[in-house]
Amino acid sequence: MAVVILIFWVIFALLSVITAITLGLRQWLQRRKQKLHGSSENQLYVGLFHPYCNAGGGGERVLWCAVRTLQNKYDNIKIIIYTGDIESSPKAILDKARNVFNFEINDKVSFVFLKHRRWVEAKKYPHFTLLGQSLGSMILGLEALCKFPPDIFIDTMGYAFTYPLFKFLGGAKIGCYVHYPIVSTDMLRRVQFRQAVHNNKAYVARNPFLTWTKLTYYRVLSKLYRWVGCCSETIMVNSSWTENHILELWEVPFKTHRVYPPCEVSHLKQLERLDDTDEIVILSVGQFRPEKDHPLQLQALYELRTLLTRDEALWNKIRLVIAGSCRHEEDYERLRNMQDLSKHLSLENSIEFKVNVPYDELLKLYQRAKIGIHTMWNEHFGIGIVECMAAGLIMVAHRSGGPLLDIVETSEGSQNGFLATDAVEYAACILNIIHNPVEINTTIRNAAKSSVERFSEKEFEVQFLRAISPLFPKVP
Ligand SMILES: *[C@@H]1O[C@H](CO)[C@@H](O)[C@H](O)[C@H]1NC(C)=O
Numbered sequence: 017m018a019v020v021i022l023i024f025w026v027i028f029a030l031l032s033v034i035t036a037i038t039l040g041l042r043q044w045l046q047r048r049k050q051k052l053h054g055s056s057e058n059q060l061y062v063g064l065f066h067p068y069c070n071a072g073g074g075g076e077r078v079l080w081c082a083v084r085t086l087q088n089k090y091d092n093i094k095i096i097i098y099t100g101d102i103e104s105s106p107k108a109i110l111d112k113a114r115n116v117f118n119f120e121i122n123d124k125v126s127f128v129f130l131k132h133r134r135w136v137e138a139k140k141y142p143h144f145t146l147l148g149q150s151l152g153s154m155i156l157g158l159e160a161l162c163k164f165p166p167d168i169f170i171d172t173m174g175y176a177f178t179y180p181l182f183k184f185l186g187g188a189k190i191g192c193y194v195h196y197p198i199v200s201t202d203m204l205r206r207v208q209f210r211q212a213v214h215n216n217k218a219y220v221a222r223n224p225f226l227t228w229t230k231l232t233y234y235r236v237l238s239k240l241y242r243w244v245g246c247c248s249e250t251i252m253v254n255s256s257w258t259e260n261h262i263l264e265l266w267e268v269p270f271k272t273h274r275v276y277p278p279c280e281v282s283h284l285k286q287l288e289r290l291d292d293t294d295e296i297v298i299l300s301v302g303q304f305r306p307e308k309d310h311p312l313q314l315q316a317l318y319e320l321r322t323l324l325t326r327d328e329a330l331w332n333k334i335r336l337v338i339a340g341s342c343r344h345e346e347d348y349e350r351l352r353n354m355q356d357l358s359k360h361l362s363l364e365n366s367i368e369f370k371v372n373v374p375y376d377e378l379l380k381l382y383q384r385a386k387i388g389i390h391t392m393w394n395e396h397f398g399i400g401i402v403e404c405m406a407a408g409l410i411m412v413a414h415r416s417g418g419p420l421l422d423i424v425e426t427s428e429g430s431q432n433g434f435l436a437t438d439a440v441e442y443a444a445c446i447l448n449i450i451h452n453p454v455e456i457n458t459t460i461r462n463a464a465k466s467s468v469e470r471f472s473e474k475e476f477e478v479q480f481l482r483a484i485s486p487l488f489p490k491v492p
């Protein structure tokens with residue numbers, strides 16, 4: 017009995033201490049907010065949480081486009097970026113953003129530099145990586161909050177565990193842009209059915225107890241993820257794929273908005289077509305990574321030749337150009353295997369491999385090519401397809417993932433490309449395009465060119481402003 021009472025008291029004391037600290041911190045933050053924000057009443061401080069803001073990748077394009085959009089739309093706001101790039105100066109960061117993305121961003125951006133970014137790095141946590149990173153992001157978030165409590169907090173890197181801090185301690189309104197859910201139902205399924213993959217090691221898959229533990233761990237983590245995610249008042253997702261996962265995990269459809277990241281396609285749309293030869297070039301653009309499934313492209317060409325056995329003249333005009341980049345020895349190995357396969361299928365005279373082509377040359381390829389081919393299964397999006405379509409190629413893409421959900425439309429009347437799953441189907445689509453009358457070619461091409469507007473910067477601005485408007489006070 018005495019032990020139970022003792023335990024009860026210990027728990028009670030602990031809870032009291034935690035509550036006291038929380039309330040104290042809250043009050044301190046409120047006073048700090050007043051001090052830092054000064055007296056001007058209708059000035060709003062918008063904090064963007066992007067610890068790797070100097071990386072120059074796709075996520076950063078979203079960040080800087082969002083900054084520019086906010087600057088153009090609202091006069092009464094001050095933008096703060098929380099970043100861990102302590103070795104760069106604000107000027108260097110802004111200059112890089114301007115150079116890499118070609119955005120006009122004015123200098124009225126302040127930076128809050130965070131010293132604890134190492135807490136969110138995966139290599140710090142060899143086990144329980146997701147939980148470690150999530151708790152780590154809370155430390156980083158707390159540092160950000162203490163250094164500068166904002167009125168509106170927008171996370172653009174998916175650190176959902178920071179939202180309750182900013183909401184309950186900092187009293188901010190929360191918005192987020194999700195590129196990728198940290199846990200996914202696919203992951204759960206793989207552990208459940210005991211498949212060994214890179215994030216489910218073979219010894220876990222073999223052992224029922226470890227599988228149970230891991231499953232419980234993922235389930236608890238997704239519950240927590242849901243709770244913290246729902247602290248956000250508006251949720252933006254970058255594609256249908258992410259949208260489906262976030263809807264399944266967080267279940268708040270009325271707050272979830274699909275806002276495609278801005279793709280720069282206007283220069284591609286202006287490219288002139290070079291139709292001077294009667295060669296028919298089929299272009300494939302992508303890294304020599306296994307998931308891109310280049311062998312399927314070779315098989316498709318093989319099937320195409322079978323379909324054209326009676327029309328050798330036409331077959332001789334067809335050329336498959338595979339342009340891709342190789343990052344390391346493994347990629348070169350794959351490239352060599354592909355070259356061997358093309359000889360094995362005796363297609364070597366119809367295929368050209370172009371490795372690590374510079375951008376100018378890629379533009380030339382776009383101008384010469386008539387048809388584009390994409391074979392990756394379940395690609396989350398497929399920016400390469402969007403670029404080909406903007407450049408005026410007629411695309412044959414894989415019937416799965418982003419191409420199917422977001423990009424390619426095949427129904428009559430609005431067709432902007434073709435979808436296929438196996439080599440025979442790819443060959444049939446290509447032959448179909450080749451036999452098409454000019455008008456149909458032109459219609460599909462024009463539909464493709466105008467459909468990629470959905471992924472333009474302008475469209476991003478409109479959708480982004482619409483999604484974040486609940487965070488701003490209503491203008492009377
Ligand atoms: C969304 O983000 C994920 C992860 O970075 C990426 O794989 C996917 O291509 C992105 N989607 C779009 C539409 O850019």
Ligand SMILES: *[C@@H]1O[C@H](CO)[C@@H](O)[C@H](O)[C@H]1NC(C)=O
Pocket residue numbers: 296386387410449450451452453454457
């Ligand atoms: C239609 O376009 C394809 C590919 O661009 C081309 O090979 C074919 O000759 C075109 N058809 C006609 C009738 O021009």
